Structures are given as structure tokens and as C-alpha cells.
Amino acid sequence: xxxxxxxxxxxxxxxxxxxxxxxxxxxxxxxxxxxxxxxxxxxxxxxxxxxxxxxxxxxxxxxxxxxxxxxxxxxxxxxxxxxxxxxxxxxxxxxxxxxxxxxxxxxxxxxxxxxxxxxxxxxxxxxxxxxxxxxxxxxxxxxxxxxxxxxxxxxxxxxxxxxxxxxxxxxxxxxxxxxxxxxxxxxxxxxxxxxxxxxxxxxxxxxxxxxxxxxxxxxxxxxxxxxxxxxxxxxxxxxxxxxxxxxxxxxxxxxxxxxxxxxxxxxxxxxxxxxxxxxxxxxxxxxxxxxxxxxxxxxxxxxxxxxxxxxxxxxxxxxxxxxxxxxxxxxxxxxxxxxxxxxxxxxxxxxxxxxxxxxxxxxxxxxxxxxxxxxxxxxxxxxxxxxxxxxxxxxxxxxxxxxxxxxxxxxxxxxxxx
Amino acid sequence: xxxxxxxxxxxxxxxxxxxxxxxxxxxxxxxxxxxxxxxxxxxxxxxxxxxxxxxxxxxxxxxxxxxxxxxxxxxxxxxxxxxxxxxxxxxxxxxxxxxxxx
Ligand SMILES: Cc1cc2nc3c(=O)[nH]c(=O)nc-3n(C[C@H](O)[C@H](O)[C@H](O)COP(=O)(O)OP(=O)(O)OC[C@H]3O[C@@H](n4cnc5c(N)ncnc54)[C@H](O)[C@@H]3O)c2cc1C
Numbered sequence: 001x002x003x004x005x006x007x008x009x010x011x012x013x014x015x016x017x018x019x020x021x022x023x024x025x026x027x028x029x030x031x032x033x034x035x036x037x038x039x040x041x042x043x044x045x046x047x048x049x050x051x052x053x054x055x056x057x058x059x060x061x062x063x064x065x066x067x068x069x070x071x072x073x074x075x076x077x078x079x080x081x082x083x084x085x086x087x088x089x090x091x092x093x094x095x096x097x098x099x100x101x102x103x104x105x106x107x108x109x110x111x112x113x114x115x116x117x118x119x120x121x122x123x124x125x126x127x128x129x130x131x132x133x134x135x136x137x138x139x140x141x142x143x144x145x146x147x148x149x150x151x152x153x154x155x156x157x158x159x160x161x162x163x164x165x166x167x168x169x170x171x172x173x174x175x176x177x178x179x180x181x182x183x184x185x186x187x188x189x190x191x192x193x194x195x196x197x198x199x200x201x202x203x204x205x206x207x208x209x210x211x212x213x214x215x216x217x218x219x220x221x222x223x224x225x226x227x228x229x230x231x232x233x234x235x236x237x238x239x240x241x242x243x244x245x246x247x248x249x250x251x252x253x254x255x256x257x258x259x260x261x262x263x264x265x266x267x268x269x270x271x272x273x274x275x276x277x278x279x280x281x282x283x284x285x286x287x288x289x290x291x292x293x294x295x296x297x298x299x300x301x302x303x304x305x306x307x308x309x310x311x312x313x314x315x316x317x318x319x320x321x322x323x324x325x326x327x328x329x330x331x332x333x334x335x336x337x338x339x340x341x342x343x344x345x346x347x348x349x350x351x352x353x354x355x356x357x358x359x360x361x362x363x364x365x366x367x368x369x370x371x372x373x374x375x376x377x378x379x380x381x382x383x384x385x386x387x388x389x390x391x392x393x394x395x396x397x398x399x400x401x402x403x404x405x406x407x408x409x410x411x412x413x414x415x416x417x418x
Numbered sequence: 419x420x421x422x423x424x425x426x427x428x429x430x431x432x433x434x435x436x437x438x439x440x441x442x443x444x445x446x447x448x449x450x451x452x453x454x455x456x457x458x459x460x461x462x463x464x465x466x467x468x469x470x471x472x473x474x475x476x477x478x479x480x481x482x483x484x485x486x487x488x489x490x491x492x493x494x495x496x497x498x499x500x501x502x503x504x505x506x507x508x509x510x511x512x513x514x515x516x517x518x519x520x
Contacts, residue, residue, distance in 0.1 A: 163480075163481065163482065164480075199481075201502055201505065207432075227501065227502040229481060229492070229496070229503075231492070231493070243492050243493055243495075243496040244496045244500055244501070244503075272478075272483075273480075273482055273483055273486050274480075274482065300478065302478070
């Protein structure tokens, strides 16, 4: 007679934000729970709908619209450990928690996202921080900026990106567009000069989108300063200074600070110089440790850091993890698919759809020739799409329910490539 | 798009980056530098060589990365390549445009 010792295998997910939560929902359905135990770890009690941070400063969303209890989205049967992670000991296949406890894993998924690091720029958190220097890239920052904008009398508004990459790279542009509308509605647009300052050589990195955006910037009388690599914030003279000797004065600076991966990545020696994890861009497997997979903002793959990307990655990663468990070669390939709404103010929005190889172009989405959404063109319908995304996020995306017509791999049908 | 640079026919992208690193040589670097009002000094060459090595090892480049390279700090990188330094330096080095910006 032989007995087989049935040892449960362990899959551990770090981070219960967008990506970690979606993966927990996918894998709970796909993995045999007699063989696999799933644990998800996050130090927070709240789950933030980060795209909503954009609307808080203009009082279009209330803070309570964008935050829900983190545990609400974690499926039954998945263990939730509500403690921060200190370190990953990849050689020992082990995660060390802030309370000193350890978790062993057979498979680890890193979904620890990215966070702002204003301390990377000299003077950013100086005397003017919270007075005339703000960011909307975290929850508290967005609320503080809302309070500032309520009574601001006008002057030079500078909307600024510190360095790339940042999550949702179009969000600062959207902020500039929405600010234009906001001050128009308040009847004080003539008192506000808006300047958009970017380290890139144009409004966006992809030529066709830049063309469209430049047109909109002009139409809305928003000035643009490109190739500006900030060295420091000069609090005394209220200006930002660049390594090349340029300066831009401000009365109100709305900046997107450097974005970095989580500290735990640095502690574990798993990241690059910004704590992003070197990841195979097609399979989402760690380039160093085969039993570690990475998705979302935590990776270094060359596509946008966005919720839509995380959603597409999660479908492919689920397939890959099942393949990995079977001991087969990973075949599912992520193409870098990203899909972003760009709010342009006045109740309109643009929609862009692109991947590693194809830049955003005009056309229809998600159904070729029909739409109803229009790519790279301003429309009211796109704006409703952006607002509807909040509902989709809380009710479908996090729970890993399929979103009709929208596929993980980008479709080139219905698009005007020439 | 093709262009004659220092007597050789070179294929370039729309933005002026070499399509094929194999076509690069030091004369081309000098010519591309001159187009950007830069005269290459030994300091420039240290940076260009670093960039080429990182490219060969498949390491994505960024301004921050060059600042941490131990070869130049960001300030000096700007002195060497005053306008859009990462773009200019990678162009002269003959490697593709960095994708750090998406
Ligand atoms: C202002 C703004 C606007 C945006 N707009 C859009 C948009 O319009 N469309 C779009 O698609 N995307 C948008 N995004 C981007 C989108 O929100 C992110 O890309 C997405 O949430 C990334 O998911 P993630 O799972 O990688 O990281 P996150 O959702 O950020 O989750 C990371 C989780 O890891 C946890 N964590 C980190 N470190 C540790 C640790 N050491 N121990 C334990 N837990 C840890 C955190 O607490 C967090 O819960 C926007 C982002 C911002 C900031």
C-alpha cells in the first residue's frame, strides 16, 4: 500500500490593489482548492479607486466615492493578511512580514504597485508643500488640493511631471484640461495662466496622440514647456529649476512627483533604480526567479502603468500560472495592450487604445466600425465611458468578471493605421 | 528614411535615431554631435560608451540611471548634452530611443 502525502501548495500575492485583487479572484476560480492555498497580503485597510483622484480637486468626486474596505473585494476562501511586507527572500521562497512572521510560497505574485516619492526632488517638500505646492497623486494630496482650489484667487498654475515613468501618464494633462474648464465655470479663467511642464519632448510620447493633444492645448490656451528635467523646487522664489538652467515661476504648483516601486522591492534586492521589478514583458515572469510573477505598476515592462493594463495582464498571467503549475513552457504572451480615457474638460473625453507595437490612432472601439466609442477624438460619449469606468472597476474589474467586447490582446480592426 | 552621414548611407527613424547599431561608427557620432552643436570630448565618450554597453546588455536607459552610473551626475550630463540630453546622447551613441517614457 502506498500513501501519498498530500502537501498543500502555497500561492502568495503581495498587494491587494487593482492587480492583486483581480488575481485573487481569477485564481480562486481556477486553482483546485484541495491542492492550493491562496494568501494575499496588504498593509492597508482601504482600497482606493485611484483614477478618481483626478476628479477630487475639482469637487466632481467626493472622497468617499473612491475608497472602499480592501477586504470587500477579496474572495471567500482566500486568506487575507493585513500586515505590510518587509522583505522577500527569493532564495528561500519566503516572505517576511512587518511583525517578523514569515510566509513560504511555491508561487509568488508581486502586485505592490508604485507610489509617489516627493523626497526624490530637492525642495519639493519644503515650506511651500501644502501651501502652494500640491499633488493629486494620492488620496490625501487630492483632498488638500481641493481645499486649496476652493478659495484660490488665480495666478500662475503650473501642472508638472517630475520624471517618467508615472502611473497613468495622461492624468496630469487631464488635470490641466479639467482645470481650464473649472476656472471657466467659476468665471475666472482670465485670472489663471496654465502652463504644462513635462520632461518629455511633447505632450505625449506617441506622435499621433501628441498632435491631437497639442491642438487641444492650443484651443484651451494652455502653455507647454517640454524637455524640462527638474532639479529642485525653489521655495523662496516660487519657481521650479531644471538641470539645464531653465526656470518656471508658479503661484500654484501641481506636481506629479517621481513614481517608485514599493520599498519592499528595494529591501529584497529585486528592483531597478526606481524599485520596479525586471519582468519578462510577454510572460510577466520575473527575469531572475521563475517562481515569481509580477503584474501592474510594480513591473518594468514598457507599457503604461494603468488599471486597464493590469486588467489585461491579469487574464494572461492567470493562463501562465496554470501552465507553469503543469510544468509546461509559458506561451501566453502579453502585447502591452493599454486603453485609456483622457478627460478633456467640458464634459468630453478622448479614448486611446495601443500596445507595445501600435501607437494610438483614430477609429472605433470596442466594436470595429461601430464603436460606440471614438478613438483619439473628443466626444461626450467617451466622457460617459470614463465616468462609467468607476462602476466597472468596483463591480466587474476587481472581481475579474469579463468585460464585454474588451479583449486582453489589442485588436487592430476598426482602426485607421495608414 | 536614409541619409548620407560622413559619406555613408545610414537608415534613420523619423526622429533621427539609427535603425541599425551595426551602421554606427565614431565618425557618424561626430557628425550627429555636430548636428546638435556638440563637439565630442573624452568625457562625452565615456558617457556614450556607457550608454552603448547598457544597450548591449538590454538594460533600459533613463536620466536617473545615467545619474547613478558613477560616470557623470545629472548636472554634468546636462552640461555635456544641454538639450534633451538622454535623447541627444542615445542618438549620437547610435542606440534606439529609450522607451522609459510611455
Ligand atoms: C491620479 C491617478 C489617475 C489614474 N487614472 C487612471 C485611469 O484613468 N485609467 C487607468 O486605467 N488607470 C489609472 N490610474 C492608474 C491605476 O490606478 C494603477 O495603474 C493601478 O491601480 C495599478 O494597480 P496595481 O495593482 O499595480 O497597484 P495598486 O492598485 O496601487 O496596488 C498596490 C497595493 O500594494 C500594496 N503594497 C505596497 N507595498 C506593500 C508592502 N510592502 N506590503 C504590503 N502591501 C503593499 C498597497 O497598499 C496597494 O494596496 C491612475 C492613477 C492615478 C494615481
